[in-house]
Amino acid sequence: MEKIVTRHFDVPNSYLLETYLKDNGYAAARKAITQMTPALVIDEVKKSNLRGLGGAGFPTGTKWSFIPQTNPKPKYLVINGDEGEPGTFKDKYIFELDPHALLEGIIITCFAIGSHKAYIYIRGEYVKSLQRVQAAVDEAYKAGYLGKGIMGTGFDIDVVVHPGAGAYICGEETALLESLEGKKGFPRLKPPFPAVVGLFGCPTVINNVETISCVPPIINKGAEWYAKLGCEKNGGNRLFCVSGHVVKPGVYELPNGTTLREIIYDHAGGIPNGRKLKAVIPGGISAPLLTPDQIDVKMDFDSLKAIGSMAGSGGIIVMDDTTDMVWAAMVAARFFAHESCGQCSPCREGSGWVYRNVKRLYHGHAREHDLRNLPGIVNNIGGNTICAFGDAVSMSIGSYVTKFRSEFEAKLVKSEYAQPNH
Amino acid sequence: MPNLIIDGKQVEVPAGTTIIQAADKLGINIPRYCYHPALPVSGNCRICMVEVEKQPKLQIACYTPVTDGMVVKTNSPKVLEVRKTVLEFLLVNHPVDCPVCDQAGECKLQDYYMEHGQYDSRLGDVKVKKEKKAFSIGPTVMLDQERCILCTRCVRFADNISKTSEFGVFSRGDHSQLDVYPGKKLDNSYSGNVVDICPVGALTDTDFRFKCRVWYLSKTKSVCPGCSMGCNITVEWDKMRPHQHKKARVMRLKPRHNPEVNDYWICDKGRYNYKFIDENRIQHPQYNNDLISWDRAIDVVTDVLKPLKDLKRTNRIGVIASAQLTNEDLFVIRKFFKENLKGSHVDFRVPQKPGDSDAFLIKADKNPNTAGALNILQPDTDVAAIIQKARAGEIDLLYVFGEDLVSQFGKEALYQISKNVKLFVYQGSNVNETCNYAHLNLPSSVYAEKEGTFTNCQNKVQRIWPAFSPLAEARGDWEILALFAAKLGQPIVYQHSPEIFKDIAASFPAFSEMTYDKISDKGMVLKA
Numbered sequence: 001m002e003k004i005v006t007r008h009f010d011v012p013n014s015y016l017l018e019t020y021l022k023d024n025g026y027a028a029a030r031k032a033i034t035q036m037t038p039a040l041v042i043d044e045v046k047k048s049n050l051r052g053l054g055g056a057g058f059p060t061g062t063k064w065s066f067i068p069q070t071n072p073k074p075k076y077l078v079i080n081g082d083e084g085e086p087g088t089f090k091d092k093y094i095f096e097l098d099p100h101a102l103l104e105g106i107i108i109t110c111f112a113i114g115s116h117k118a119y120i121y122i123r124g125e126y127v128k129s130l131q132r133v134q135a136a137v138d139e140a141y142k143a144g145y146l147g148k149g150i151m152g153t154g155f156d157i158d159v160v161v162h163p164g165a166g167a168y169i170c171g172e173e174t175a176l177l178e179s180l181e182g183k184k185g186f187p188r189l190k191p192p193f194p195a196v197v198g199l200f201g202c203p204t205v206i207n208n209v210e211t212i213s214c215v216p217p218i219i220n221k222g223a224e225w226y227a228k229l230g231c232e233k234n235g236g237n238r239l240f241c242v243s244g245h246v247v248k249p250g251v252y253e254l255p256n257g258t259t260l261r262e263i264i265y266d267h268a269g270g271i272p273n274g275r276k277l278k279a280v281i282p283g284g285i286s287a288p289l290l291t292p293d294q295i296d297v298k299m300d301f302d303s304l305k306a307i308g309s310m311a312g313s314g315g316i317i318v319m320d321d322t323t324d325m326v327w328a329a330m331v332a333a334r335f336f337a338h339e340s341c342g343q344c345s346p347c348r349e350g351s352g353w354v355y356r357n358v359k360r361l362y363h364g365h366a367r368e369h370d371l372r373n374l375p376g377i378v379n380n381i382g383g384n385t386i387c388a389f390g391d392a393v394s395m396s397i398g399s400y401v402t403k404f405r406s407e408f409e410a411k412l413v414k415s416e417y418a419q420p421n422h
Numbered sequence: 423m424p425n426l427i428i429d430g431k432q433v434e435v436p437a438g439t440t441i442i443q444a445a446d447k448l449g450i451n452i453p454r455y456c457y458h459p460a461l462p463v464s465g466n467c468r469i470c471m472v473e474v475e476k477q478p479k480l481q482i483a484c485y486t487p488v489t490d491g492m493v494v495k496t497n498s499p500k501v502l503e504v505r506k507t508v509l510e511f512l513l514v515n516h517p518v519d520c521p522v523c524d525q526a527g528e529c530k531l532q533d534y535y536m537e538h539g540q541y542d543s544r545l546g547d548v549k550v551k552k553e554k555k556a557f558s559i560g561p562t563v564m565l566d567q568e569r570c571i572l573c574t575r576c577v578r579f580a581d582n583i584s585k586t587s588e589f590g591v592f593s594r595g596d597h598s599q600l601d602v603y604p605g606k607k608l609d610n611s612y613s614g615n616v617v618d619i620c621p622v623g624a625l626t627d628t629d630f631r632f633k634c635r636v637w638y639l640s641k642t643k644s645v646c647p648g649c650s651m652g653c654n655i656t657v658e659w660d661k662m663r664p665h666q667h668k669k670a671r672v673m674r675l676k677p678r679h680n681p682e683v684n685d686y687w688i689c690d691k692g693r694y695n696y697k698f699i700d701e702n703r704i705q706h707p708q709y710n711n712d713l714i715s716w717d718r719a720i721d722v723v724t725d726v727l728k729p730l731k732d733l734k735r736t737n738r739i740g741v742i743a744s745a746q747l748t749n750e751d752l753f754v755i756r757k758f759f760k761e762n763l764k765g766s767h768v769d770f771r772v773p774q775k776p777g778d779s780d781a782f783l784i785k786a787d788k789n790p791n792t793a794g795a796l797n798i799l800q801p802d803t804d805v806a807a808i809i810q811k812a813r814a815g816e817i818d819l820l821y822v823f824g825e826d827l828v829s830q831f832g833k834e835a836l837y838q839i840s841k842n843v844k845l846f847v848y849q850g851s852n853v854n855e856t857c858n859y860a861h862l863n864l865p866s867s868v869y870a871e872k873e874g875t876f877t878n879c880q881n882k883v884q885r886i887w888p889a890f891s892p893l894a895e896a897r898g899d900w901e902i903l904a905l906f907a908a909k910l911g912q913p914i915v916y917q918h919s920p921e922i923f924k925d926i927a928a929s930f931p932a933f934s935e936m937t938y939d940k941i942s943d944k945g946m947v948l949k950a
Contacts, residue, residue, distance in 0.1 A: 344465070348511075348598060349514040352550065353511075353514050353596075357547070369544075369546075373544045377544070381511075
């Protein structure tokens, strides 16, 4: 199988410009700027079926084409490297092991959308990533791959590395923009979408790190080659982050459409100690749980959506039969309650309420009406909020309760004093 | 212009209008917490969600622009259900301490719970406790973080209207709390407005707290007399509980919406400028330190006026009117002194110490009716000249309406006037230093006891309504003059203010075609 994003990961000193240049580095950027037009680049990316790998799976080329070229304001590219979704740790590897692939992708993308300034927003906890990317940016400036008239082409581009400050919600693209502007990370009301009114009120494309790292190979080898690697409507490979109860946890680059069973058993080595699979989160903690009978699903955006879950950010969390699902639900609920930004009321008040409810269940203090109310409370959050965080709380916590209800019931207080209503 | 249907009613509105604005136009009330027509949209409370045909999800009415052919339902089962759930969420960590909350009775949580909630509580948890309760965040406002629903109206007010940015929301999730920034105080000229726009009991007025339950309050429309802006206000008063608050009647003033004058706001100076209505009043006519009856008081004045009039020595009369008076008062002053007693020296332009002002609502001219007084009195002398004559004894009667001359001309001048003038009459609502020098003090009513009009700095004529009758023996300014006129045999026959205004409209082209009905509660601009 051909590796794309991870192709340099095993090379010693892969993060240095010198190493990157040895493997035809920055040739794609040169090719795009000197031999192609912006429209051609966008067209090529559209044809490659590259989709946003941060979680939403929006077709990348289409997103780029939304930038209104008639708007006289500057255009911006923002790289979302806030990678905060529990279970996801792929962008970290790109930052640390192949930052120049990202920079080359940034150059091509900026050329395609007519932007001369890009921001790389990196999760604040990723200290090593911040250092490596900043070092790579400095190297690239020195060698003339960034700055004024790069590679002698007359194309100007500036790249700014910006650390996040620890809020999960800043991975939501409009909250990220607010944060980048120096404000509190609150998601914005949409529309207008960032392509029209984005960073500092200017047209902005926001893409995930992995997505942009896929761009140079697409320009080098062509859209058809890339599209063929994946499945229908979802081209190329994807980084799957496997964690939890598996023999070999880690990041795996596999074609879109690989089944979940293959990933868990063939690549990650299966469940340790001969235990049985109980549940899998297929796309980061926000994605609804899958049960063992569902793991033959193909791991692409559309197939997962069809069975009521989502591909999300590619974070696969495997749970074996020793897992207490009420505990797992409590951990997820605690995360959501901790990370809800607090802007809109259903999510602000609901996420904490759900957590306290599940916590009571887990500690054996809950009565029948607590469990009876839980799905309703969870359900009232989703669909009623500004951003998708509320939906994530609803879908994620809801899936624990519906799929493992008997475990929740087993935790209830069996008391003669338990009253039906209060 | 987009044409849309809301709850089966058709409405045409300009492009860019939001659903909530279109519904307001139709009189369909969509519940709201964070939305305020004068503030930028925040969209965070989620209670205004409505069903839009062909849209799978409910939309927030405060942010969604209307489109042509849109069909909106504001009372479908789905919408009603969401309102209930949003209320439930807002109350999860709310202390529900209504019995000790000053907002009770005008709280949107209470109102909407009765209208849209009415569910059984599903709460079995301890509420998130927040730090600041009954916490003073500045000279005029108290904060209660637990009651706050984080609608951010106050934040947006401070950012966009007062432009002082004191407020922020700190922390995340259900630990979010509203507060002022560290080291900052809510102390700007418009602080009190955040209390008005706070839909719940999170921000309460230090001055009003625990004075009166709001359901006891009667409300009377009025205009602030604090400066020439003439901000529209509501006088909120309670006459039924004299055992409270030292018999004070007025409990608070609130801004009244007028898009052409003050929008939804008033300044703090205006808001707290009501104590004089009930305190420090001149209650009875007083002649040389003796309380006297009105009949006697009339005799005292007419005994001086009659000979002056009969001997055609009206030029020995000096009158200092005031731009605090209504157009109606001033018109009767004109009629009595400039027509009946032709030759009197009349002016109102007492020199003022320069007042504070800003680019928003606060004007340097601290009188509410300077424009009206200029139009109606058309003075041909000035106050300084009158004072000069009075000091020199060239005047037999000095008649002063409400102006505190001591603060402008000093005690020495007033002493001389008191000595050299035959009769020095002070007609006013409140005791001030000038009263000590006047021979006769006559109690007149304050603006909240009057019906009439003020003309503001925009030349807008605005009505005030009487909230209650004058305190003790006080009488309206023009009513007092009418008593003198009757005694002198040249009656000024008016029963009510509207009759006077009819004559004003007939006498002055600038006021022509105006009537009380036409002025209504939004005002009318003088003709150029």
